[in-house]
Amino acid sequence: MDQAAPTGKVRRSRFWLYTPFVLLLLLAIAWSVAWFVIRGRTAEALDGWIAAEARKGREWTCGDRTIVGYPFRIEIVCNSLDLKRGAVVASFGRTEAVAQVYQPRRVIVEMAGPLRVSDGTVTVNGRWDLLQASINTSQSGLQRLSLAANAPQVTVTGLGGGEIAGSGKHLELHVRPNPSRRGELAGDVAASVTEARIPILDALVGGQEATNLNADITVTQADGFKGGTIAEELELWRNAGGKLDVLMLSATKGARQIETKGELRLDDQHRPTGQLTIAAAGLDGLLGNLTGGRIGGNLLGMLLGQGPRANAAQPNAKPQLATLPPLRLENGFLAVGPFVIPNVRLQPLY
Numbered sequence: 001m002d003q004a005a006p007t008g009k010v011r012r013s014r015f016w017l018y019t020p021f022v023l024l025l026l027l028a029i030a031w032s033v034a035w036f037v038i039r040g041r042t043a044e045a046l047d048g049w050i051a052a053e054a055r056k057g058r059e060w061t062c063g064d065r066t067i068v069g070y071p072f073r074i075e076i077v078c079n080s081l082d083l084k085r086g087a088v089v090a091s092f093g094r095t096e097a098v099a100q101v102y103q104p105r106r107v108i109v110e111m112a113g114p115l116r117v118s119d120g121t122v123t124v125n126g127r128w129d130l131l132q133a134s135i136n137t138s139q140s141g142l143q144r145l146s147l148a149a150n151a152p153q154v155t156v157t158g159l160g161g162g163e164i165a166g167s168g169k170h171l172e173l174h175v176r177p178n179p180s181r182r183g184e185l186a187g188d189v190a191a192s193v194t195e196a197r198i199p200i201l202d203a204l205v206g207g208q209e210a211t212n213l214n215a216d217i218t219v220t221q222a223d224g225f226k227g228g229t230i231a232e233e234l235e236l237w238r239n240a241g242g243k244l245d246v247l248m249l250s251a252t253k254g255a256r257q258i259e260t261k262g263e264l265r266l267d268d269q270h271r272p273t274g275q276l277t278i279a280a281a282g283l284d285g286l287l288g289n290l291t292g293g294r295i296g297g298n299l300l301g302m303l304l305g306q307g308p309r310a311n312a313a314q315p316n317a318k319p320q321l322a323t324l325p326p327l328r329l330e331n332g333f334l335a336v337g338p339f340v341i342p343n344v345r346l347q348p349l350y
Contacts, residue, residue, distance in 0.1 A: 031071060038101060039067050042074050058225075059084045062095075074099050081111075087229050090117040109133040119229040122158040128171075147173040152193075169195035169210075178218055187222035191215045201253070205283070209254035218245040231350035238266040246276065256282040257321060264329070270348035272329050279321040 050060050062078035069075035081092040093112035100106070111133070115126035129151040136143040149171040156164040171193050178186035195210040202208055221242035226233060242265070249260040262276035325337025334341045 035070055035101065038074065039070075042076070043067055046076065057085050069098065072101055074101060074104070085225070088117070088119045091115070105137045107135045107137075109135065122156065122230050125155045125157075126153065128152045142177065145173075145175040147171075164200055166196060166198040168193040168197065181218070181220070184220040185223045186218050186220045189215070189217045189219060191217075205253060205256055207254050207256065211251055211253040214248065214250045216247040217249070218247065219243075220245070234266065234270070234350055238270070242266075243274075254282075256280075258283065259321060260327075262327075266349065267331075269332070270350050271332050271346045272349070273331075274329055276327045276329075278324045278327050280324055281321050 050062075053060055061080075061082040061084075062076075063080035063082075064078070066077045067074065068077065076097045078095045081095040083090040092115055095109065095111050097107050097109045099108070109132065111131045113127040113131070115124070117124040128149040131147070131149040131152075133145065133147040135145055151167070151169065152171045153167040154165070172191065174188075174190040176188050178184075178188050191213075192215070193211075193213045196213055197210055201211060219242065221237055221240040223240075226236060228236070244264040246260060246262050246264065251258050258278060258280040260276050260278050262274060264272055264274040264276075267273040328335045329346060332346045334344045334346065
């Protein structure tokens with residue numbers, strides 16, 4: 001009987017020794033059950049969203065859909081992703097959307113190419129090495145969309161002026177609703193492309209150097225994609241009084257530089273109209289191309305401080321930006337200050 005008490009003490013101490021492991025196992029089981037419940041609700045929510053989009057005329061198709069990511073993520077994988085609305089059809093390659101269980105309103109998306117978008121007339125084809133996007137939402141809707149792509153390549157056909165092609169080393173795009181201009185349905189767009197290769201720009205400006213592009217723009221009446229052709233979408237935007245507030249648009253191509261600010265709209269003939277303030281350097285070749293002759297281009301360039309003598313004192317120095325008179329787009333013509341640029345007519349966009 002003297003040995004019974006110690007034996008009970010040993011058994012009680014072993015029970016408490018294993019208790020943390022038992023609790024951990026129970027926690028893992030509970031978390032697993034919770035994850036599968038969240039997974040099921042995610043599938044239901046996705047099906048409901050696709051059905052709601054279909055009622056609005058946007059038909060999404062997620063090929064071979066799977067939902068994985070256990071234990072801390074929810075990852076939706078589509079081996080192909082297609083969108084159809086009206087005449088517009090878009091298709092992507094394998095698409096993965098990932099959200100952390102504890103942060104469901106921030107979604108990271110990775111898309112594989114190729115991209116093809118067509119409205120039956122205009123077709124856009126795109127490829128890239130890596131494309132990732134982040135989407136931040138709240139109960140009120142989209143808060144911010146950011147996109148980054150390595151080695152993007154884009155080709156546009158069907159515009160009537162021949163094929164437009166371009167490529168670059170890196171692309172970034174950021175979109176958000178403008179919180180101070182909600183009444184105008186305004187959205188802010190910031191974009192940049194490094195080491196862009198655009199043949200049509202080479203032919204216009206001259207030189208084979210890569211171009212670095214940066215844009216900071218606010219678009220009013222940006223209330224969403226209605227599903228029509230590009231022409232129909234632009235006409236809806238124009239009738240709603242939409243405009244582009246160009247906060248900054250800059251391009252650097254070798255010694256050629258330009259920075260632009262201003263406002264643009266579409267007139268009744270569907271041509272760009274508005275006024276831009278420009279600071280530039282090294283654009284005498286562009287002026288010559290626009291005027292259709294070297295003499296006229298040199299004369300106008302010298303009057304605007306862009307002629308061949310502008311940097312003669314320091315031939316190896318980096319060109320300094322010179323402020324040009326305002327550039328007006330009006331009734332299909334381009335005018336720099338009091339000078340209407342000859343041989344240039346702005347054509348309707350659609």
